[in-house]
Amino acid sequence: IAVAFGEPRKIKKGKHHLDVLVRVPIDSVTLVPGETHEQGQLEIYLAVKDDKGISELHNQSYPVEIPNEMIEQAAGKEIGYTVTLEVRPGQPTVSAGVWDAISGLESFVLMPVKVGEKG
Numbered sequence: 314i315a316v317a318f319g320e321p322r323k324i325k326k327g328k329h330h331l332d333v334l335v336r337v338p339i340d341s342v343t344l345v346p347g348e349t350h351e352q353g354q355l356e357i358y359l360a361v362k363d364d365k366g367i368s369e370l371h372n373q374s375y376p377v378e379i380p381n382e383m384i385e386q387a388a389g390k391e392i393g394y395t396v397t398l399e400v401r402p403g404q405p406t407v408s409a410g411v412w413d414a415i416s417g418l419e420s421f422v423l424m425p426v427k428v429g430e431k432g
Contacts, residue, residue, distance in 0.1 A: 353377035363405035402429030
């Protein structure tokens, strides 16, 4: 997986919103053939660690459904999941994990980001 960040936006003193994009190669997702679609199931986990501790774990189920006629075109492409996290100024580390519920495979990334006046 890969993670990219948007520009942090100050929402109030000591708090910013940070858009996080988690990218997953479609070729690495286990898909089960169906009558009209191939289907998969991902679980996406995100947390933020800074000098004051670790945030609550953000968890989202992400169903993947690709029409049978689009499977060849989907090869080599990515699935994107975007979430907005609340972060404090400084250089927090965003932890992102993706678990493929069908195959049991997982991937994790830790990535620092500069936020606000302390960054």
